[in-house]
Amino acid sequence: MSASKRTAWAVAAAVLLPLVIAAPAAHADEGKDTKDKQPKPPATMSAVGGALLGKPGTQAQLLPGAPVLPKELSARSWIVADAESGQVLAAHNAHWRLAPASTLKMLFADTVLPKFEKTKNHLVTTQDLAGMGSGSSLVGIKEKQTYSVHDLWLGVFLRSGNDAVHVLSAMNGGIPQTVKDMNDHAAELQALDTHVVSPDGYDAPGQVSSAYDLTLIARNGMQKPDFREYAATPRAAFPGELKPGKKRETFEIQNTNRLLTGDLGVAPYQGIAGVKNGNTTHAGSTFTGVAERGGKVLLVTVMNPSSKEQHAVYKETARLLDWGFAAAGKVTPVGELVPPASARTGTGTGTGSGGGTTPAPGKQAPGASATAAVSEEKSGGVGIALSIAGGVLVLLAGAVFLVNRRWPLAGSGSRRQRSRAPRDPDVNP
Numbered sequence: 001m002s003a004s005k006r007t008a009w010a011v012a013a014a015v016l017l018p019l020v021i022a023a024p025a026a027h028a029d030e031g032k033d034t035k036d037k038q039p040k041p042p043a044t045m046s047a048v049g050g051a052l053l054g055k056p057g058t059q060a061q062l063l064p065g066a067p068v069l070p071k072e073l074s075a076r077s078w079i080v081a082d083a084e085s086g087q088v089l090a091a092h093n094a095h096w097r098l099a100p101a102s103t104l105k106m107l108f109a110d111t112v113l114p115k116f117e118k119t120k121n122h123l124v125t126t127q128d129l130a131g132m133g134s135g136s137s138l139v140g141i142k143e144k145q146t147y148s149v150h151d152l153w154l155g156v157f158l159r160s161g162n163d164a165v166h167v168l169s170a171m172n173g174g175i176p177q178t179v180k181d182m183n184d185h186a187a188e189l190q191a192l193d194t195h196v197v198s199p200d201g202y203d204a205p206g207q208v209s210s211a212y213d214l215t216l217i218a219r220n221g222m223q224k225p226d227f228r229e230y231a232a233t234p235r236a237a238f239p240g241e242l243k244p245g246k247k248r249e250t251f252e253i254q255n256t257n258r259l260l261t262g263d264l265g266v267a268p269y270q271g272i273a274g275v276k277n278g279n280t281t282h283a284g285s286t287f288t289g290v291a292e293r294g295g296k297v298l299l300v301t302v303m304n305p306s307s308k309e310q311h312a313v314y315k316e317t318a319r320l321l322d323w324g325f326a327a328a329g330k331v332t333p334v335g336e337l338v339p340p341a342s343a344r345t346g347t348g349t350g351t352g353s354g355g356g357t358t359p360a361p362g363k364q365a366p367g368a369s370a371t372a373a374v375s376e377e378k379s380g381g382v383g384i385a386l387s388i389a390g391g392v393l394v395l396l397a398g399a400v401f402l403v404n405r406r407w408p409l410a411g412s413g414s415r416r417q418r419s420r421a422p423r424d425p426d427v428n429p
Contacts, residue, residue, distance in 0.1 A: 038306060039076070045095035046193055049212060050335025053094045059334040060090040066330035070319040074307035077211040078316070080324040083219055083290055083297040086337035089324055091211070094335070097193045098303050100209035101278030102137065102160045103286045104201035107194065107209075109156060109230070110221040111185040112172050118150040118226065128170040129163055133202040136162035139253060142241050151239055157230035158255045159238075160278070165200040175199065190338045191216050203282040211301040216337050218275045218288045218299055231274025231290075234261045258314050259289055266314045269321065277313070285313035291321050298324045299337075 040056075047054035060069060069090060077093040088094070123146050132138075139154075139161030141147065147167070155164030169178040178199045186194040191213035197204035209217075221227040237250040255261050257277050262268035271291040278286040284304035291298055300320045305312035 041093040041096045048190055048192055049088065049338050053088065053091055053212060053335040056093055058092045061332035061334055063330050063332060067323055067326045070323055072319060073316055074312065075302045075305045075316055077303040078320060079211040079215050079301050080320050081215050081299045081337055083299045087333035088335040089327055089331050089333060091334060094212040095193055095210050097208040097210055099203060099207060099280065099283035100201055100214060101280040101283035101286045102201040103214050103276050103278040103288050104209060105156055105160060105165065106214065106221050106276045106288065107182050107186060107217045108165060108199045109227055110217055111182045112168055112178065113153065113224065113226055115172060116149045118148065120149045121146050122167065122171055124167055128167045132162050132166055136202060138163045139238060141167060145242060147239060153230050154236045154238060158233060158236060158253045160256055162200040162202060169199050188342060189216055189220055189340050201278055203280045211303050214288045215299050215301045218290060219337055222290055258311060259317065264311065266311050269318050287313045287317050289317050293325050296325060296328050
């Protein structure tokens with residue numbers, strides 16, 4: 001073989017050999033589990049509420065006799081907490097900052113709801129409805145029509161209406177002012193994973209919350225009687241368009257929380273009393289629910305299940321609620337829901353959190369692994385009572401019981417009527 005041919009073969013081998021060696025590796029990648037393509041939580045997250053809550057993965061400390069956690073869980077983040085004591089029974093990536101979708105409306109309501117009397121009327125203008133994102137969930141508000149604040153809140157809670165959020169925001173001084181108020185209130189609640197860009201939860205760059213924060217916000221909101229009432233309302237009459245010379249008609253709206261109404265293949269959950277669901281392109285499905293059973297009140301938040309199971313967010317929430325009720329008293333808490341900052345400093349913010357309180361006596365921190373800084377934030381440990389406005393409220397369990405008595409759920413004779421209500425999902429693409 002001539003020298004020129006030997007040189008040509010050597011060059012060809014040098015070019016082709018790396019491709020042959022690399023080919024099996026590229027082929028092997030095709031067989032990897034699709035779970036590897038799922039986003040991964042940060043290696044370290046906020047430790048508000050306890051050091052374990054800042055760690056990625058599932059955090060649970062089961063005692064003898066405790067039930068194992070459900071296997072059918074696919075959410076990127078979830079949390080199970082005792083609504084009264086604040087103890088976190090178990091969590092998975094609790095502080096992962098994710099898009100919240102319309103569950104962010106809980107913060108909107110907790111911030112703005114105390115500002116207006118429910119009997120106040122408002123004439124809607126074109127500007128009030130400006131700037132809503134394409135595909136927003138709507139309750140059906142029309143410009144040049146008058147609505148009471150009570151009507152508007154029904155639109156927010158039941159139909160997750162972005163139009164109702166925008167009208168109430170306009171009454172509050174506009175979208176920028178409302179966003180500022182919501183961010184300030186989140187800071188007061190120590191919901192430090194939360195950053196608001198759009199008050200209705202519509203996908204926006206930089207808009208995030210976490211399962212921990214949404215649970216914290218829901219717990220605070222459920223201390224307000226009006227918040228509890230709206231969150232637990234399965235259906236209501238909503239004003240239609242007023243036409244000259246005719247009586248104003250109404251149409252029925254149904255709550256998009258399927259664990260409350262029982263619809264689209266999801267059964268009502270026994271003891272459910274709210275709180276809020278959401279679904280957007282970026283956030284996927286999100287949900288925070290509160291339920292009472294046997295005198296125990298639990299809060300569960302589930303964010304972005306990857307399961308192909310229909311209505312996975314509700315079914316995974318129900319599984320976690322079932323587990324939480326069965327596990328009560330049989331687990332060592334992995335953290336706690338911290339009280340508002342004003343409960344620690346003795347000052348109020350005027351955003352609905354109220355003034356300071358004294359921690360419930362005789363309660364211990366959830367674990368020795370918490371940092372000193374977090375211990376200070378906890379202001380007395382795991383057993384902080386639900387506190388607001390300078391005093392300890394009645395136990396949330398009592399409030400939930402009253403809500404359920406006023407609006408009976410499972411077994412109600414009006415179930416068939418509810419199923420005829422509008423079925424538009426809460427989707428803000």
